[in-house]
Amino acid sequence: xxxxxxxxxxxxxxxxxxxxxxRKQALADLPHEQILQFIDIExxxxxxxxAVQRLSDEAVLEKLLAHNHDDVREAARNHxxxxxxxxxKDLASISVSATLVxxxxxxxxxxxxxxAIARITDQQERLxxxxxxxxxxxxxxxAEGIDDYQLLQQLLDHAQGKDKAVYRLCKDRLAAAKxxxxxxxxxxxxxQNVLExxxxxxxxxxxxxxxxxxxVLTRQxxxxxxxxxxxxxxxxxxxxxxxxxxLQQHEQEEQRRADAERLAAAAQQRQLELLxxxxxxxxxxxxxxxxxxxxxxxxxxxxSSLVDHKPEQQQLRLFENTLxxxxxxxSALASYNDNDSQLEQWLQQDLxxxxxxxxxxxxxxxxxxGLFKWPADLPQPEWLAALRGKCQLAEAQLANLQDQQxxxxxxxxxxxxxxxxxxxxxxxxxxxxxxxxVNHALRQIDHKSAQRFQHRIKAVGARLSEMRDWQGYxxxxxxxxxxxxxxxxxxxxxxxxxxxxxxxxxxEEWKTLNTSxxxxxxWERFQIAGDKAFEPCRAWYAEAAQQRxxxxxLRNQLIDELSQYEANLDWSSADWKVVQKTLxxxxxxxxxxxxVERGAHRDTQSRFHSICDxxxxxxxxxxxxxxxxxxxxxxxxxxxxxxxxxxxxxxxIKQLQQQWKQVGVTxxxxxxxxxxxxxxxxxxxxxxxxEQRAERKSAIDHQVSAAEALVQQAQALLDSDIADDELQQxxxxxxxxxxxxxxxxxxxxxxxxxxxxxxxTLHEREEALLAEEDRQRWQGxxxxxxxxxxxxxxxxxxxxxxxxxxxxxxxxQRWQQAGQFTNASAEARDLCIRMEILAEQESPxxxxxxxxxxxxxxxxxxxxxxxxxxxxxxxxxSQWLLTSSDxxxxxxxxxxxxxxx
Numbered sequence: 001x002x003x004x005x006x007x008x009x010x011x012x013x014x015x016x017x018x019x020x021x022x023r024k025q026a027l028a029d030l031p032h033e034q035i036l037q038f039i040d041i042e043x044x045x046x047x048x049x050x051a052v053q054r055l056s057d058e059a060v061l062e063k064l065l066a067h068n069h070d071d072v073r074e075a076a077r078n079h080x081x082x083x084x085x086x087x088x089k090d091l092a093s094i095s096v097s098a099t100l101v102x103x104x105x106x107x108x109x110x111x112x113x114x115x116a117i118a119r120i121t122d123q124q125e126r127l128x129x130x131x132x133x134x135x136x137x138x139x140x141x142x143a144e145g146i147d148d149y150q151l152l153q154q155l156l157d158h159a160q161g162k163d164k165a166v167y168r169l170c171k172d173r174l175a176a177a178k179x180x181x182x183x184x185x186x187x188x189x190x191x192q193n194v195l196e197x198x199x200x201x202x203x204x205x206x207x208x209x210x211x212x213x214x215x216v217l218t219r220q221x222x223x224x225x226x227x228x229x230x231x232x233x234x235x236x237x238x239x240x241x242x243x244x245x246x247l248q249q250h251e252q253e254e255q256r257r258a259d260a261e262r263l264a265a266a267a268q269q270r271q272l273e274l275l276x277x278x279x280x281x282x283x284x285x286x287x288x289x290x291x292x293x294x295x296x297x298x299x300x301x302x303x304s305s306l307v308d309h310k311p312e313q314q315q316l317r318l319f320e321n322t323l324x325x326x327x328x329x330x331s332a333l334a335s336y337n338d339n340d341s342q343l344e345q346w347l348q349q350d351l352x353x354x355x356x357x358x359x360x361x362x363x364x365x366x367x368x369x370g371l372f373k374w375p376a377d378l379p380q381p382e383w384l385a386a387l388r389g390k391c392q393l394a395e396a397q398l399a400n401l402q403d404q405q406x407x408x409x410x411x412x413x414x415x416x417x418x419x420x421x422x423x424x425x426x427x428x429x430x431x432x433x434x435x436x437x438v439n440h441a442l443r444q445i446d447h448k449s450a451q452r453f454q455h456r457i458k459a460v461g462a463r464l465s466e467m468r469d470w471q472g473y474x475x476x477x478x479x480x481x482x483x484x485x486x487x488x489x490x491x492x493x494x495x496x497x498x499x500x501x502x503x504x505x506x507x508e509e510w511k512t513l514n515t516s517x518x519x520x521x522x523w524e525r526f527q528i529a530g531d532k533a534f535e536p537c538r539a540w541y542a543e544a545a546q547q548r549x550x551x552x553x554l555r556n557q558l559i560d561e562l563s564q565y566e567a568n569l570d571w572s573s574a575d576w577k578v579v580q581k582t583l584x585x586x587x588x589x590x591x592x593x594x595x596v597e598r599g600a601h602r603d604t605q606s607r608f609h610s611i612c613d614x615x616x617x618x619x620x621x622x623x624x625x626x627x628x629x630x631x632x633x634x635x636x637x638x639x640x641x642x643x644x645x646x647x648x649x650x651x652x653i654k655q656l657q658q659q660w661k662q663v664g665v666t667x668x669x670x671x672x673x674x675x676x677x678x679x680x681x682x683x684x685x686x687x688x689x690x691e692q693r694a695e696r697k698s699a700i701d702h703q704v705s706a707a708e709a710l711v712q713q714a715q716a717l718l719d720s721d722i723a724d725d726e727l728q729q730x731x732x733x734x735x736x737x738x739x740x741x742x743x744x745x746x747x748x749x750x751x752x753x754x755x756x757x758x759x760x761t762l763h764e765r766e767e768a769l770l771a772e773e774d775r776q777r778w779q780g781x782x783x784x785x786x787x788x789x790x791x792x793x794x795x796x797x798x799x800x801x802x803x804x805x806x807x808x809x810x811x812x813q814r815w816q817q818a819g820q821f822t823n824a825s826a827e828a829r830d831l832c833i834r835m836e837i838l839a840e841q842e843s844p845x846x847x848x849x850x851x852x853x854x855x856x857x858x859x860x861x862x863x864x865x866x867x868x869x870x871x872x873x874x875x876x877x878s879q880w881l882l883t884s885s886d887x888x889x890x891x892x893x894x895x896x897x898x899x900x901x
Contacts, residue, residue: 020044027051036060039072049075056083058102081106091115101125104138117141127151130166131158140165149177161793171798187227190719194220195232198239206250212708214243219712260308265687267309272676274302275319282326282378291330299323318672325375332372336383343368347386351394354443358398365391399598401444409449412441416456423463435464435511448545461511462523479522482510486526489533496540503534548600551593555604558593562586562611566618576622576665583615619665626666630674633660637681641688650689653682700744707741707751710734714758727762735759777803778901781877782894784811788881789890791818805874814881821884828885830854832892835876838869839900873900 014026015038023038024047030038032055039051052075055061064076084103085094091112094100104116118141120126129142143166146152156170198217201210221236228236281294302319311319336343346368352358365387374384401408415438422431438457442450465479486506489499510526565582590608595601633656640649640656660678714734717727738755780800787795788811796815802808833851836843837858843851880893 016041020047023047024050027054030054032057032060036063039064039067045069045071048072052076052079055079058083077106091119094119101129104129113138114141118145120145123148123151127155130155136163136165139163140169143169147173147177149174152177161797164797167797184227187224190220191224191228191232194224195236195239198236198243202239202242202246206246210243210250211247212705214240214247216712217243264309267305267307268311270305271302271309271311271315271319272680274298274305275315275322278319278322278326282322282329287333291326291333295323295326295330325377328373328375329378332374335372339371340383343383343387347383347390351390351397354440355398355401355445356443358394358401361394362391362398365394395598399602402446402598404444408441408445409452412438412445412453415441416453416460419460420456420463423460431460431464435460439511447541458507458527461507462520462527465510465523476522479510479526482506483522483526483529486529486533490529492533496537499533500537500541503530503537506530544595548596551596552600552604554593555590555596555600555608558586558590559604559607559611562608562615566611566614571618574618574622576619579615579619579622580665583612583619587612622664623667623670626664627670627674629663630660630666630671630678633663634674634678634681637678637685641681641685649685653685657682700747703741703743704747704751707738707743707747710738710741711751711754711758714755718758718761731759731762776800781806782898785877785880785894785897788814788818789887789894805870806877810878810881822886823884824886824889825884827883828880828889828893831876831880831883832889832896834858835873835893835896835900838872838876839896841896841899869900873897 014022015030015034017023017026023042023044027035027038027047027050030051035051035054039048042048042051048069048071052061052064052072055064055076058080061076061080064072065080067073067076081103084099084106085091091100091103094103100116100120101122104113104120107113107116117126117129117138120129120142123146126142126145130139130146133139133142140163143155146155152170152173156167156174159167159170161167194217197213201213201217217236217240221240225233278295278298281291281298302323310316346364351361368387369391372384372387374380380388415434419431419434419438422434438453438460442453442457486503489502489506492499494502507530569579596604637653637656640652643649656678666674714731717730720727722730735755738751743751780802783795783799784802786792787799802811829847830850833843833847833854837851837855877897885893
């Protein structure tokens with residue numbers, strides 16, 4: 001009964017039953033909120049473990065981790081870890097930072113803990129672990145995943161003096177971040193430099209290095225593309241686009257110049273062709289209309305070609321002279337076409353037999369020749385030859401009449417006597433007939449000879465007129481009119497020759513009025529007026545006769561001078577240009593000595609031509625020699641043109657051109673022909689030389705571009721992250737390739753200097769790095785000694801590593817005793833003096849005697865030994881670590897140590 005009551009006791013649940021089996025059974029149905037209470041009061045460790053296994057609330061499990069029973073804490077930890085990482089699940093499938101943090105806190109497996117921490121992405125979580133976790137390795141692992149600058153700074157401040165490994169990691173990370181920031185700033189500075197260089201390139205405009213700089217800037221644009229912001233890219237792209245426009249404009253200008261040179265060459269060739277074409281066109285056989293059209297077309301084409309090329313003055317004069325010759329030919333042909341029928345009629349007329357008629361024919365022939373003005377250098381056509389032939393025939397017949405005039409003068413004298421007799425006898429008809437014959441005979445003699453009979457012919461003419469007047473009184477008014485006209489000529493101011501012609505015309509007209517009955521009064525009036533009117537003509541004829549005699553004298557003098565010139569001149573050393581000019585001047589002068597009497601003219605002209613031919617024979621021989629020389633020079637130029645290798649040909653061509661200039665006088669036409677041949681060969685050689693120079697320049701430009709690329713490659717090494725040893729190897733390889741490139745002197749010096757600048761920069765960087773390493777190496781020594789002297793934990797933790805040759809163990813032992821050896825000592829004073837001696841630093845005046853003793857001791861110890869300064873310094877530092885010193889001695893030793901470094 002009592003047992004039943006015991007079980008039925010009210011208010012006590014089964015999970016609190018005294019029987020473990022009942023509690024175990026009740027645990028299966030126990031609500032989760034009561035399980036924590038069950039665990040607190042459950043005395044059975046097994047049931048407590050089962051109760052923990054039923055829990056799934058992480059907050060409850062969190063509480064159990066602080067339970068007073070070890071088994072509960074361990075069970076909760078294992079159960080929670082099992083929930084986070086059930087069987088078959090690994091860390092690779094977990095990405096939640098909080099879960100990874102919980103796993104790292106729960107696991108007893110160090111490797112699992114480190115792996116979990118390594119996968120945590122939340123840097124705040126890592127910061128908490130790095131600051132609070134009791135295990136140093138875990139703190140370091142958590143810290144390794146932190147790269148935020150602010151978090152690293154917080155962790156650095158927290159770890160200072162507490163966790164040396166985490167502190168150094170943060171310090172290195174911050175230093176790396178600062179270096180990255182500095183690198184970014186440096187890169188931005190480089191970008192700014194690129195922008196400034198691009199702006200400067202556009203500001204200074206095109207130059208020899210414009211294209212190379214533009215290519216470098218373009219490559220730098222690609223290099224810094226990822227580091228530039230949108231504004232920088234837009235500015236740089238704008239500058240580069242402007243620079244490319246400048247380059248394109250320059251290339252267009254170069255192309256324009258090349259086109260202009262090509263057009264000039266084509267125009268020059270066209271001008272040569274037009275000149276040859278013009279010389280072919282200017283031929284007497286051409287029709288006037290066709291010639292005019294051809295001349296117009298050639299002249300238009302010539303002036304069009306002048307836009308692209310201005311020929312040499314000699315070639316320009318040759319064209320203009322030939323064109324004028326063609327225009328003169330056209331004018332002559334046109335005049336002939338307009339007057340061919342009249343000329344033909346004139347040519348068909350027979351020559352008169354009298355001298356006056358022949359003189360009229362000669363004057364008409366000269367008029368015809370003046371009308372046509374045929375170019376002297378062109379062969380004459382048949383009609384012109386006929387015209388000249390008729391003039392020459394008339395002159396010959398006139399000369400023949402002049403030769404026969406003595407017989408005619410006697411005949412005229414006889415005819416006048418017979419005429420006077422007929423007049424005396426009153427035979428008017430026969431007298432008139434004889435009067436005509438006498439006048440005809442007078443025209444067959446020259447004017448001077450005819451003047452002898454002028455008085456008699458006038459007298460018989462007057463008598464004949466009088467006789468005719470008796471036959472008809474109607475002639476009297478006409479005679480009076482003739483007298484008035486003759487009187488009107490008295491004192492008139494006209495040319496004597498024209499005046500004489502007018503007087504003669506009036507006299508001839510008077511003769512036609514003679515009648516059988518003479519009119520003495522009118523005749524005397526007419527004769528007196530004629531004599532008075534003729535007075536100026538008489539002086540003029542006398543002066544003309546005197547001038548003709550003077551011209552004959554001057555011609556003879558000129559012929560004599562030329563004869564002496566030809567006989568006395570040393571023709572082997574003659575100045576042929578002077579000879580040529582002398583001959584031309586003599587011919588011009590001879591022509592100026594006109595008029596002369598016909599007979600004297602033929603004589604002097606024959607003698608003049610004879611002496612000129614003698615002089616010209618010497619000149620022609622010189623012409624032939626000089627033409628042969630120029631022909632040889634032209635042939636030599638043609639042979640040089642055929643050579644494959646034109647090296648040195650320029651000097652030979654210049655020498656040939658100089659020799660050409662030194663060649664003496666030559667006839668113009670033949671000289672021009674040879675000159676065109678010689679000039680054509682020279683131009684062709686220079687054209688080939690220009691092509692070869694262009695090829696060589698292209699090859700040199702290619703070599704310079706290759707060398708510039710090597711220099712740019714070397715300059716790019718300065719910005720690379722390659723190790724120094726590899727940098728030196730690559731630079732050496734670049735220098736070997738550079739040495740193999742053949743460059744012009746200027747480009748080689750410029751690029752060699754740029755390459756040397758790269759090598760110097762690398763060398764300076766290496767020296768700076770070595771100096772920094774050396775500074776850091778000794779800085780660690782000073783930092784550790786300062787930390788020991790100050791007994792400063794922070795300084796000790798932050799101190800750099802000791803340089804090689806110094807024992808970390810000795811410093812650790814001295815650090816453990818920091819603050820104990822703080823009293824001044826004589827040993828410390830000696831060590832300070834010895835360090836000052838090593839640093840060559842002055843010691844205090846009170847220690848001078850002791851310094852002398854220590855110096856002598858130092859010299860004695862060094863005899864026979866070779867102790868380096870570094871070894872002596874290390875020895876002094878090692879002794880210092882075992883010596884007591886006060887603050888002043890410590891500071892003195894540190895100053896001397898720093899001075900010795």
